[in-house]
Amino acid sequence: MTSTTPTVDYAADWFDRFAHPIDDERTAREAAFVDSVVPAECRLLDCCCGTGRHAHALAERCHTVVGFDRSPVALTTARAGASDARFVRGDVRALPFPERSFDAAVCLWQSFGYFDAPTNRAVLAALARRLRPAGRLVLDVYHREFFEAHTGTRTFQIDGVGVTETKTMAGDRLSVRLEYDDDAPDDRFEWQLFAPDDLRTLADDVGLRTVDACSDFDEAESPTPETPRMQFVFEREC
Template sequence: MKWYTDFFTDLANDFWRGAVQPAQTSAEVDFITGFAAPGARVLDVPCGSGRHSIELARRGHRVTGLDISADAIAHARALAPELDWRQGDLAELAGQDVVADLAICMGNSFGYLDHAGSQRFLADLASVAPILVIDYGCSAEALLPQLPGELRMSAGGVDMVAVNTYDVAGGRLLIDFTFTDGERTQRSTCVQHVYTAAELTRMLQAAGYASVDLYGDTDGGAFEVGSHRLLAVARR
């Protein structure tokens, strides 16, 4: 079973819903809409609890949100029942029968699959949308210079402890998470595959995207070693 199949339950989702401020979502959607025509069809995969999808719809876009988490989809549907919410696996995107003008993979969700799975995912996205925006916080240049061993945060009424280990041979970041709300505790391990910006660019090109631009954040600055994140914009 894939690790993310049962990772995003209510405790984890409550934490991330509380951890991300509205200003961050607004800045990310500002960045995304710079590559979308007015009223564009947008596929948000995985969409989580719908923060990007709902803001994109508010700005006039037609949005389909796909996520494997039943809790996340239920939360999103309660907030915006008029949108096209689908519970499903990003690894099975080809069976979703969706066409978009723009696809987005936000929230550091790229790299959940093994290498072959990531290649199929990108190829499926290229068949769905001519433009793709990926938010990838686990690129080697962003992650490795400042990899913390342990991180503690509290948000949404949930305390989180994350312990990081880097698998050199496998090129994987292993994160042992503990979420607790004082009564319940959830322990899960997240596995994210780490690529350099050049490797991701080659994967996107192999999937069918002719050009790839790399940004270091939503302000449009260039991506470089030590950037907070990698935002890749690919066009067919």
């Protein structure tokens, strides 16, 4: 797929089904990892923040957090949170923030890669430009080599609803379809996925130096084809 149209279609209750079951301990561990690799008490952009679980957790760690997402449903939930995080609605391809206005940025939970390759590169470059010199960017993305070996169909239950998930790979693109047995609309997702070296090269092309790469939000665990997700820490070079 080469369109620059967002290749994702969330049903209205998608966040309730899939974000709600994530426990506070997991969110705290992920936020602790981010906190350990970004400047202390910094101005931080949570890009594609969803319902704000990371934004609130990072705000509670004394960062000044701006959450950014295109979903009004998700942002309604995010704004109901108790932290001082601020939330803005918009399109990641047109970030409404001045360049060099953040000390750090995060894009978590496989929220990078929704577009064609040139647009994904432009999105990463735009995020880099929003960072001040030596600012940090944390990406949490799927490992392409894992999903090349783990396609197919599976069924499972979530909150009493049966879900059929179908994953296919075509080149470097992963397509996911979720079908529900309660007559809710299907959800469809598509991303460009990266192997570690590919992501390092892309980041370097847009002025980001790779500081670290790991999996499971654990700096001691290197990304491997046996782990579905990987976290990269980048730093703006100038």
